[in-house]
Amino acid sequence: MSLLSLSYHYIRQNWLNTLLNTILLGLGIGMIVFLILVEVQIQENFRRNIKGIKMVVGAKGSPLQLILCNVYHLDNPTGNISLAEAQAIAANPRFVKKAIPLALGDNYAGFRIVGTNAAFLAHYHLRLARGKIFDRLMEVTIGAEVARATGLRLGDTFHSAHGLAEEAEAESHEAHHFKVVGILQKSGTVADQLLLTGIPAFWLVHQEGQAADTPPWAAAGKPLPDILKMPPENHQITALLITEYRNPLAAINLPRQINQHTSLQAALPALEVNRIFEQLGVGTRVIGLLAYILIGLAALSTFIALYNALRARHYDLAILRSLGATRGQLFGLMLLEGWLLACLGLALGLATGHLTVEWIGHWEGFADKLALTGWRWENTEYQLIILIFGVGFLAALLPAWQSYRLEVGKILGKANG
Amino acid sequence: MNLAYRIMLKIEKLSYQYQQTKVLQIDHWEVAPGQSWLVLGASGSGKTTLLHLIAGILKMQEGQLWWQNTDLARLSESARDRLRAKSIGLVFQKPHLLPSLSVLKNLRLAQTLARRKGKRQACLDLLEKLGLSEKMHALPHQLSQGQAQRAAIARALVHQPALLLADEPTASLDDANAEKVVHLLQDLSQAQGTSLVIATHDQRVKTHFLNVLKLD
Secondary structure, three states, X not given: OOHHHHHHHHHHHOHHHHHHHHHHHHHHHHHHHHHHHHHHHHHHHHHHHHOOOOEEEEEOOOHHHHHHHHOOOOOOOOOOEEHHHHHHHHOOOOOXXXXXXXXXXXXXXXXXXXXXXXXXXXXXXXXXXXXXXXXXXXXXXXXXHHHHHHOOOOOOEEOOEEOOOOOXXXXXXXXXXXXXXXXXXXXXXXXXXXXXXXXXXXXXXXXXXOOOOOOHHHOOOOXXXXXXXXXXXXXXXXEEEEEEEOOOOHHHHHHHHHHHHOOEEEEOHHHHHHHHHHHHHHHHHHHHHHHHHXXXXXXXXXXXXXXXXXXXXHHHHHHHHHOOOOHHHHHHHHHHHHHHHHHHHHHHHHHHHHHHHHHHHHOOOOHHHHOOOOOOOOHHHHHHHHHHHHHHHHHHHHHHHHHHOOOHHHHHHHHHO | OOOOOOOOEEEEEEEEEEOOEEEEEEEEEEEOOOOEEEEEEXXXXXXXXXXXXXXXXXXXXXXEEEEOOEEHHXXXXXXXXXXXXHHEEEXXXXXXXXXXXXXXXXXXXXXXXXXXXXXXXXXXXXXXHOOOHHHOOOOHHHOOHHHXXXXXXXXXXXXXXXXXXXXXXXXXXXXXXXXXXXXXXXXHHHHHOOEEEEEEOOHHHHHHOOEEEEEO
C-alpha cells in the first residue's frame, strides 16, 4: 500500500472530477499533438515532392500557383507557354543542365494526366510495378494510387476529360483513347496520383478539329520525339521544371533573367514552400494558442480540484500524519495526485491526437493527397510530456505546500473536541 | 538515564500552553511496558494535548518526556514521525478511516508507514480476531459504526506498536458498546504486550482501570 496507490485510490474515488479534468487536459494535449503530427507530415510531404526541383518556369501569374500546380499538382495552371521559349531556356548553355517539360489540363476520374517525358520518372526515382514506361503516342503509365482507385489495369483504354478535376459537365476527348502500358510502384510522392504520358498526346487531343493532316510526331507506332529538341512550331506546354543548374550562379541569375527579360515567370519551390508555411503558420499558431489555453484551463481546473480536495481532506491528511506520515510524504502525496491527473490527461491527449491523425489519414479525399499517419512519434512530443508534468507539478504545488504546513494537532483536537 | 525495560514512558514537570493559557501540567508520571492507564479529566483539561505530546504530534514546550531511552524534546519532527509510525498506535473518538481505501488497505497503509511491508497475514489475522474478515474489502462507508470503530482499532494495532493511545474512544457510545470497546482495547493490547493509555472524560470507563491519572 504505497503513497502512489493511495493517490490512485483517491482520484478514482473522485472519478467525476478526475474525468472532467482528464477530458479538459486531454483535449488540449490532443490538439497540440494533432498540430505537431499534421504540420510535420505536411511539411515533409511538401519538401519530399520538391525533390530537388530548383525552379519552375511557366506563364506569368502567381508564383505560388505555379509551384502548387506544377510541383504539387494542387492548383490550376497560370497559363501555357510556348514550346519555343521553353526550349530556349532548357538549352541555356550557361545555366541549365537538366529540364523536364510538363503539360497539364486533362484528367481521368479526377486524377491529373500529366504530359512529360521519361526524365520525370527518373527524377522522382519512380519504379515500375508492372508494364513499361510510356514511349509511344497515347500510351500512359499510371501511379499506384490511380491504379488502386480507378481499377485501371495494363492494356485498359480510356479517354480523358478536359480540366484538372472530375466535373459533370466537363468536355471529354472521346476521339482519342489513352492506353495503360505501365503501373508504377507506390513512391509516397505526388506521382502516385498522376497519369503520365508524352506531351504530344496532349497536343493531339487538343487539336481536334483544327488540323486535317496528321503531324509527323503523331504517326502511328513511332517513338515519342524529344520535345525539347523538336521543331517547336506553335506548340505549347504548361511549365518547365529545372532540376539541375550548370553552376551555382544560375540560382540567382536565371530567375532574374527570366522574370525581367521574358514573357515567362520563374518561381523557386523552396522559397514558395517556405511562404506557404509562413502563411499556414499563422493559423497553426492560433490553434496552438487555443490548445495551450485549454491546457492552462486544465491546469487551473486541476489546481481547483486539488485545492478543494485538500480542504475536504484536512482530517484524512491529519490521520495520515497521526499514522506516522511525514510532512514530506504529504507534500509528495499531493504532487503525486497532480502528476497522476497529468498522466491521465497525457494518455488521453496522446491517444486522441495520434488516432485522429491516423483516422484523417484514412479519410477518403485526404488519404491520397496528404499521406498522413498517426503511427509516428515526434521529438516535440517529449517536450510536450515534460511541459504537462510541469503543469501537473504547478497545479499541485500550492495544495501540496498547504498539506505540508497542516497543523495536525489542531485538526485532530477539533475533530475530537 | 537508562529507562529501558523498566519504564516505557516517563514524564517530569511537563507543561503545555496555548496562547499563554496553560492547558496541561503533570509533575510526574510513568508508564511501564504492558501497563494500562486511564487519563481522566473534563473537557479542556489537556487530555488530547497529553496524547499528542506523547505521540510526538506536538512539540514539547516545558518539562521532559522520555520514551524508553529517548528524550522526545531532542527529536526532530521527522524523527518523532518515524517513532510514531513505528511504535505508537492512535485511536480516536470517531473511526476516521481513509474513505477511499478498503478496510484491509487502511491497515496495509499503517503497516507501510511503519515500514512493516509484506505482512498481509498479520492484517488478516487481526481482522479475523475482530470479526471483520468478511468486511476486509468493504469501504468505510459500507461499515456500521461498530465495525468502523473496530477497524480503526485494528489499524492502530496492526503494526504492533509498543503503546496504544486512545482519545475519547467511548464518548459517543452507549454503555454496552462503551464497555465492549474498552474490553477490546484492553484485550488486544494485552495480547500484543502493548501499553494502553485511554484519555477520556467518560466516568463509566473508570471501573475498568487500576491505573488512573487525573487531570484538572
